[in-house]
Amino acid sequence: xxxxxxxxxxxxxxxxxxxxxxxxxxxxxxxxxxxxxxxxxxxxxxxxxxxxxxxxxxxxxxxxxxxxxxxxxxxxxxxxxxxxxxxxxxxxxxxxxxxxxxxxxxxxxxxxxxxxxxxxxxxxxxxxxxxxxxxxxxxxxxxxxxxxxxxxxxxxxxxxxxxxxxxxxxxxxxxxxxxxxxxxxxxxxxxxxxxxxxxxxxxxxxxxxxxxxxxxxxxxxxxxxxxxxxxxxxxxxxxxxxxxxxxxxxxxxxxxxxxxxxxxxxxxxxxxxxxxxxxxxxxxxxxxxxxxxxxxxxxxxxxxxxxxxxxxxxxxxxxxxxxxxxxxxxxxxxxxxxxxxxxxxxxxxxxxxxxxxxxxxxxxxxxxxxxxxxxxxxxxxxxxxxxxxxxxxxxxxxxxxxxxxxxxxxxxxxxxxxxxxxxxxxxxxxxxxxxxxxxxxxxxxxxxxxxxxxxxxxxxxxxxxxxxxxxxxxxxxxxxxxxxxxxxxxxxxxxxxxxxxxxxxxxxxxxxxxxxxxxxxxxxxxxxxxxxxxxxxxxxxxxxxxxxxxxxxxxxxxxxxxxxxxxxxxx
Amino acid sequence: xxxxxxxxxxxxxxxxxxxxxxxxxxxxxxxxxxxxxxxxxxxxxxxxxxxxxxxxxxxxxxxxxxxxxxxxxxxxxxxxxxxxx
Numbered sequence: 001x002x003x004x005x006x007x008x009x010x011x012x013x014x015x016x017x018x019x020x021x022x023x024x025x026x027x028x029x030x031x032x033x034x035x036x037x038x039x040x041x042x043x044x045x046x047x048x049x050x051x052x053x054x055x056x057x058x059x060x061x062x063x064x065x066x067x068x069x070x071x072x073x074x075x076x077x078x079x080x081x082x083x084x085x086x087x088x089x090x091x092x093x094x095x096x097x098x099x100x101x102x103x104x105x106x107x108x109x110x111x112x113x114x115x116x117x118x119x120x121x122x123x124x125x126x127x128x129x130x131x132x133x134x135x136x137x138x139x140x141x142x143x144x145x146x147x148x149x150x151x152x153x154x155x156x157x158x159x160x161x162x163x164x165x166x167x168x169x170x171x172x173x174x175x176x177x178x179x180x181x182x183x184x185x186x187x188x189x190x191x192x193x194x195x196x197x198x199x200x201x202x203x204x205x206x207x208x209x210x211x212x213x214x215x216x217x218x219x220x221x222x223x224x225x226x227x228x229x230x231x232x233x234x235x236x237x238x239x240x241x242x243x244x245x246x247x248x249x250x251x252x253x254x255x256x257x258x259x260x261x262x263x264x265x266x267x268x269x270x271x272x273x274x275x276x277x278x279x280x281x282x283x284x285x286x287x288x289x290x291x292x293x294x295x296x297x298x299x300x301x302x303x304x305x306x307x308x309x310x311x312x313x314x315x316x317x318x319x320x321x322x323x324x325x326x327x328x329x330x331x332x333x334x335x336x337x338x339x340x341x342x343x344x345x346x347x348x349x350x351x352x353x354x355x356x357x358x359x360x361x362x363x364x365x366x367x368x369x370x371x372x373x374x375x376x377x378x379x380x381x382x383x384x385x386x387x388x389x390x391x392x393x394x395x396x397x398x399x400x401x402x403x404x405x406x407x408x409x410x411x412x413x414x415x416x417x418x419x420x421x422x423x424x425x426x427x428x429x430x431x432x433x434x435x436x437x438x439x440x441x442x443x444x445x446x447x448x449x450x451x452x453x454x455x456x457x458x459x460x461x462x463x464x465x466x467x468x469x470x471x472x473x474x475x476x477x478x479x480x481x482x483x484x485x486x487x488x489x490x491x492x493x494x495x496x497x498x499x500x501x502x503x504x505x506x507x508x509x510x511x512x513x514x515x516x517x518x519x520x521x522x523x524x525x526x527x528x529x530x531x532x533x534x535x536x537x538x539x540x541x542x543x544x545x546x547x548x549x550x551x552x553x554x555x556x557x558x559x560x561x562x563x564x565x566x567x568x569x570x571x
Numbered sequence: 572x573x574x575x576x577x578x579x580x581x582x583x584x585x586x587x588x589x590x591x592x593x594x595x596x597x598x599x600x601x602x603x604x605x606x607x608x609x610x611x612x613x614x615x616x617x618x619x620x621x622x623x624x625x626x627x628x629x630x631x632x633x634x635x636x637x638x639x640x641x642x643x644x645x646x647x648x649x650x651x652x653x654x655x656x
Binding site: 425 | 613
């Protein structure tokens, strides 16, 4: 099967559709600016905001006043553009996010506690913001094919990968894939505590770079079998050539100095495409402009391509800011625009290099672009790389096979902790339980390093999320600690297990309410069918937190402690 | 100074979750990073936040922590000189 791209949609700080985005890129017009809508006390930081208020977004989208997170509003705008372009109905919507409806939670926190804003509470679930986007498209997408990968800043690329796998295994005919993420005080302050935000416009790959600017937006591709696209006379904008996700398994937030995970992801993606490194015309780098990312990513480029044969490289985050979970979608769309319009976007504001840093493209280059590599890396070393091409690349298809469950271990079955004292220091009680059940399940299954670690969670890591949220609200964004933020992302658990077990394999996390486990199984079923993995650790977790249960009581629900590990193997 | 050192050790134990440790377990002049307590970059950020929270010391450059956090003593000396609360 050749996977054709027949629709693209994008909204970010540099435009609310493809036309505006293309114009901004060609004219080298950055969207980094002072805050307008993010209501932070730290207004001296610059951000890449979408230039529309929530009210203006609603108006443009023709929506009434029913509550929706900004993530969903941005997602609806971009997804509608992609669908309109492909001129057909789709049967899967896979959209990465981590922030989800956190903006509503932080704005209405006191109303949540007193039960005044009960209609918003559900949006705290990442998957719920995705479901809301799917509901506002002009088609009915089966519930089982509305899926939210949540691996922080690589979420949207991981969504694209799952969509491709679902096409190749006959589980979808035409999929909308990418991601959406709005700015929130929560992750803005989280990044602030990590001290990786620049107060100036960011300078990716520059020797004097001093951190990132946060951005927001959404970006989607519509993907389908080329044969179907040709049969219905659709315009083909490009092709997915290869893709891979790996884990750096190094640190909860930092990348390894040699960029091992990034190297492995790019190498595997290239191998799937059958292309050589020398075939790549352009790399859209992750390029956040933090000291650590750009050095590590540069090392991975030099490892894969050699210092003399580097293709043209730029980070478009100097235009959009770091759009976190949406970045893979937004930057994949930018790559499709680059291929269709024969140009390489500039890496704005770059001035000076230093040893170990790649030299990016500093002015828009007008030249044919046939093959592109697009990177997105997330917390926990979640490294994803996508190959796009202007011609079809044959990818194997497979009939679905069912994974076999060989072990199930839950928290009641592990009586003593399997976490050492030094490992335990920074872990929450739930993390200790999860590591214990994971280790026990792997031990029982006789598998040291499974090919994939996939987590499923409805609410995510709630203890640390609620800690950070309450500290932020109570202290007025003043007294915050980095550890709760780092451990608040949905994929903190999957990456922790990978780090502790030195596992560089596939790593993903799904958050789709009660369907989360089903999403994780869809993923490993697809990958096993395609022969990419033959074993997987699937961890199901949720965390009971009193303060959130008090909120949920207003809608007659509660959270539960779940820590269950299953090991699956291929038949 | 001795009182500040003692207080600081307690704050470090709490901020960095050294559950089973007491201030007596931390040598005042031992390195905090690498050997010694074996702290890492996340701990460094936690310590910067601790300095802000408890002593009103704001440090914008995370790299600056390197010298300040050589040992509990160097940290206490820096606090004594720069504290605003």
